[in-house]
Amino acid sequence: MLAAPQPQQKSDRSNHLFDAIIIGSGIGGLVTATQLAAKGAKVLVLESYLIPGGSAGYFEREGYRFDVGASMIFGFGTKGTTNLLTRALDAVNVSIETIADPVSVRYHLPAGLELKVHKDYEKYLQELTAYFPHERQGIRKFYDECWKVFNCLNVMELLSLEEPQYLARVFLQHPLACLGLVQYLPQNAGDIARRYIKDPQLLKFIDMECYFWSVVPAEKTPMINAGMVFSDRHYGGINYPKGGVGQIAQKLVDGLEKAGGQIQYKARVKKIITEKGKAIGVELANGKAIFAKRIISNATRWDTFEKLLPADEMPTAEKKWRQRYEKSPSFLSLHLGVEASVLPPGTDCHHILLEDWDKMEATEGTVLVSIPTLLDPDLAPEGYHIIHAFTPSWIQEWEGLPAKEYEEKKEAAAGRIIERLEKIFPGLDAGLDYMEVGTARSHRRFLGREDGTYGPIPKRKLMGLLGMPFNRTSIPGLYCVGDSTFPGQGLNAVAFSGFACAHRVAVDLGL
Numbered sequence: 001m002l003a004a005p006q007p008q009q010k011s012d013r014s015n016h017l018f019d020a021i022i023i024g025s026g027i028g029g030l031v032t033a034t035q036l037a038a039k040g041a042k043v044l045v046l047e048s049y050l051i052p053g054g055s056a057g058y059f060e061r062e063g064y065r066f067d068v069g070a071s072m073i074f075g076f077g078t079k080g081t082t083n084l085l086t087r088a089l090d091a092v093n094v095s096i097e098t099i100a101d102p103v104s105v106r107y108h109l110p111a112g113l114e115l116k117v118h119k120d121y122e123k124y125l126q127e128l129t130a131y132f133p134h135e136r137q138g139i140r141k142f143y144d145e146c147w148k149v150f151n152c153l154n155v156m157e158l159l160s161l162e163e164p165q166y167l168a169r170v171f172l173q174h175p176l177a178c179l180g181l182v183q184y185l186p187q188n189a190g191d192i193a194r195r196y197i198k199d200p201q202l203l204k205f206i207d208m209e210c211y212f213w214s215v216v217p218a219e220k221t222p223m224i225n226a227g228m229v230f231s232d233r234h235y236g237g238i239n240y241p242k243g244g245v246g247q248i249a250q251k252l253v254d255g256l257e258k259a260g261g262q263i264q265y266k267a268r269v270k271k272i273i274t275e276k277g278k279a280i281g282v283e284l285a286n287g288k289a290i291f292a293k294r295i296i297s298n299a300t301r302w303d304t305f306e307k308l309l310p311a312d313e314m315p316t317a318e319k320k321w322r323q324r325y326e327k328s329p330s331f332l333s334l335h336l337g338v339e340a341s342v343l344p345p346g347t348d349c350h351h352i353l354l355e356d357w358d359k360m361e362a363t364e365g366t367v368l369v370s371i372p373t374l375l376d377p378d379l380a381p382e383g384y385h386i387i388h389a390f391t392p393s394w395i396q397e398w399e400g401l402p403a404k405e406y407e408e409k410k411e412a413a414a415g416r417i418i419e420r421l422e423k424i425f426p427g428l429d430a431g432l433d434y435m436e437v438g439t440a441r442s443h444r445r446f447l448g449r450e451d452g453t454y455g456p457i458p459k460r461k462l463m464g465l466l467g468m469p470f471n472r473t474s475i476p477g478l479y480c481v482g483d484s485t486f487p488g489q490g491l492n493a494v495a496f497s498g499f500a501c502a503h504r505v506a507v508d509l510g511l
């Protein structure tokens, strides 16, 4: 346990007592902060980097504005309750213009399985059924069951499942939807898929449908998350924020400040200060201590409980969580600027490439591609496009390399990915104008995520989402938010976690 603050720090405590300090300005942290500020709480966000957003941030090079990570954005719909990014921005009186994507992803898979996931549900089912006509019924039954999950979620206000009064209220308002969700909570998408589908190739395709966002095959992907993703892409749809993904965090910060909240950049939290076992403040890398009634960590659970708190005093619940979940790999990311002629007219924005089913989960197996300039051309100089290609990669492959070897290894890995992408985009190599390669080391350094991990994945098959922790932790006064909490990775998912966290904290603060 960290030592209690010294007398000097105590005077700071009474002078600058915040209701809540949020460690990190990822989308989970910012949604928590804005929600709390909108309720009148005095909040401070501390961000170690220069700009907000974390994995939803951006960087600019030679006229290109690259998204750091996320580009396929759910949650910008206009109806229902699952459009959490729209709602989070609305809550602090800001908004973003978005551009609708008619195709959420185009697959390039083994044995010539080439298909598009259209926003139009029926069109998508037709395209998939054309490859597997003998599974017509199974395909419809599986995806229709995903809609059942989504329809239950999409009628209720999504707040903290740790708040009994909210649970009672929502149950009284939507008893059937609640019972529906309780039924799906412990289930995984693979179990439901196998109930209706027998064709092994189609089951592999369903694995990929899950893997590209959950980083695990269908048998380990919670049905609640699958229901959200597989339905919302046809409902609210995939919508790209004009000006790039970084706009989401920037606008949330604008809203936060308008609502009276504060954010500090280049403010790395080194320690969470505890007193008699309760979290009461944070210590920054520059030694300054700041205190608050509640501390909320948007860092990963590994960073929170092994670095910001003493690892040898880890609460039992955290140790148990580590027996169920492990770190997913990070990514090798190629941020490319290319001549527009490389992309023929009608090219889709998001692609998934895999040549051998056995390599789906392997390092450099599945390649994910986003070309956001097809939706917002202003992100690149005229006559050029951005291609962001990324593929799973572990930190161990990049650790301990001297600078020259590290650069050579990056160059070689980029060459392999470009060679594979040439099959979809012939002439890519010749049309390259700019290239920057990020590794697991870059993700660790710039996103502050241990080993650069994309987030937690089940170590073995678990009971759906039941094993994911909510926002409260075993340490009084300390909460977690973001992709290490229910319901997991993705911008709309961490926004859900932010709504839930702010709700629970507000109730605890009596707001």
Ligand SMILES: Cc1cc2nc3c(=O)[nH]c(=O)nc-3n(C[C@H](O)[C@H](O)[C@H](O)COP(=O)(O)OP(=O)(O)OC[C@H]3O[C@@H](n4cnc5c(N)ncnc54)[C@H](O)[C@@H]3O)c2cc1C
Pocket (backbone or CB within 6 Å): 023, 024, 025, 026, 027, 028, 029, 046, 047, 048, 049, 052, 053, 054, 055, 056, 068, 069, 070, 071, 072, 073, 074, 267, 268, 269, 270, 298, 299, 300, 303, 331, 333, 390, 446, 447, 448, 449, 454, 455, 481, 482, 483, 484, 488, 489, 490, 491, 492, 494
């Ligand atoms: C390559 C890639 C592609 C992706 N594609 C998509 C996609 O297409 N669609 C989608 O929805 N999602 C996608 N995701 C996932 C999505 O980006 C993440 O799940 C989500 O952004 C995580 O948000 P978060 O709130 O958990 O925090 P993070 O984004 O991890 O942000 C945490 C913040 O906390 C800060 N921080 C950490 N420790 C400290 C400290 N000690 N002191 C101060 N600050 C600290 C960090 O600097 C960071 O800004 C992608 C992710 C990656 C990496």
